Amino acid sequence: MSSLPPYASTGQKIWFYSFRVICGLIFFFLIAPIITIIPLSFNAEDFFTFTPGMLALDPDAYGLDHYRDFFTNPDWQQPLWNSVRIAPMATLLSVAFGTLAAIGLSQSHVPFKGAIMAILISPMIVPLIISAAGMYFFYSRIGLQGTYLGVVLAHAALGIPFVIITVTATLVGFDKSLTRASASLGADPVTTFFKVQMPLILPGVISGGLFAFITSFDEVVVVLFVGSAGQKTLPWQMFIGLREQISPTILAVATILVVISIALLTTVELLRRRSERLRGMSPG
Template sequence: MWLPSYATPSERITRTLVVLFAALVLVFLIAPLFVVVPLSFSDDPFFTFPVPRYSLRWYRDFFGNERWISGVVNSSITAVLTTILATILGTTAALGLAREEFPWRRLAMALLISPMIIPIVIVAVGAYLFFGRLGLTNTRTGLVLAHTALAVPFVVITVTATLTTYDTNLTRAARSLGASPTSSFFRVTLPAILPGVISGAIFAFATSFDEVVVALFLTGAEQRTLPVQMFSGIRDQINPTIMAAATLLLALSVTLFLTLAWLSRRAQRTA
């Protein structure tokens, strides 16, 4: 919020300096990410900055290479399936945790968000050993289940935050008017918490689409995702096509961020 009109000059100067400092810190943090954008348009087969000549050479190589397109398709399918499962499970868990009579609420919450705290390498090794006994390694099913475990905490947190402002009397009113639990959820509760559910789904999609460590352990040649393909390209032979792939991922991340910002503003207006 901006300062009111009656704010003193010193308060206005202080706020201006704080905003300026925050902007500089933000630029410092994100500027290295955007260096890949001009490099992706370079015609040079080596990483040269400043860019000597601009070209779409590496984008043509990206879209004309079956391995890169296969990685995009595999990442998209895995991310969509993960988003569906994580959204359903995370929303259900958040609704259960929101009940006052739910026993051991803090312990259950800690267990649900533990995949966010445990190092990703430990999660990957554990998933590999567990799914190996079930015959789910080198399968899309195993990757989706592992990514769902990583994405559920984001859905739980966002939906739980939305439920803190939800008036449970609306659900009670719907039930008193004869609505079934299912009907009251889909007609009353879900529309009210929908911004949080969508935000959690976006986080789940981004988590799955960008994840590489677990995918390295669980995928085979046919299930190789885009981040795994990028990692393999860096390890085997550095190719500027990776910069084109990184730019596309950056564009996807910016789109998801803007969507989240729009949902947040909409939720504040409807609150």
């Protein structure tokens, strides 16, 4: 498949190239919408399409107006600040509880392992609208609806399955004799955890944390119901913008978010490689 053999028939050649063209079109479908909005966000005018000036590459047709609006308009700055306040707290909670539980789950004898795993993974499986509905009903009963704490708890719950999955995956390759060796050399369990186990599973923990972070940072359905105007996050503001009066500032925000996701993607990929390298080094 990777290259065409010299003896290929005409039909095979046609199929070979047309298959590549089809794949190219699908890749285009995947990536084009994301790429298109980047130049559009530099549009000097309030249009959602390429103006004749932009197509002629006229520098005056491009401008940073939408970015300026994003960084000065309180309608966007308050949500940005809320997102920055909520996502790290939720991530911290998910990672702390999740890592601990993943270590517990990777022990050799865990009673009811299947049932526990199902419960811990459930926030990922249940459709968001159902989680949002349930949380809205329940959190209004106990007074958490419309509070910062409520949103953080809800987002932490949504992020936990990602931490569990990535950390348990890292722990599968973890060599238990290392902890035994550490203990035999006189280290207490806490020292063993922080000096031996933690550095080895750290890539998994961090990438789980990144997943939890992006889950919270991107999340809009649950915060829409559990939060109130005081917890309006960036995606929420985008959602309102898209539903009511769509402003081109959204394109600037979207571009910034794409840059953030590229950064996160690169980090996760580097961590995955590092983790594979470390695992390759450890015996067994």
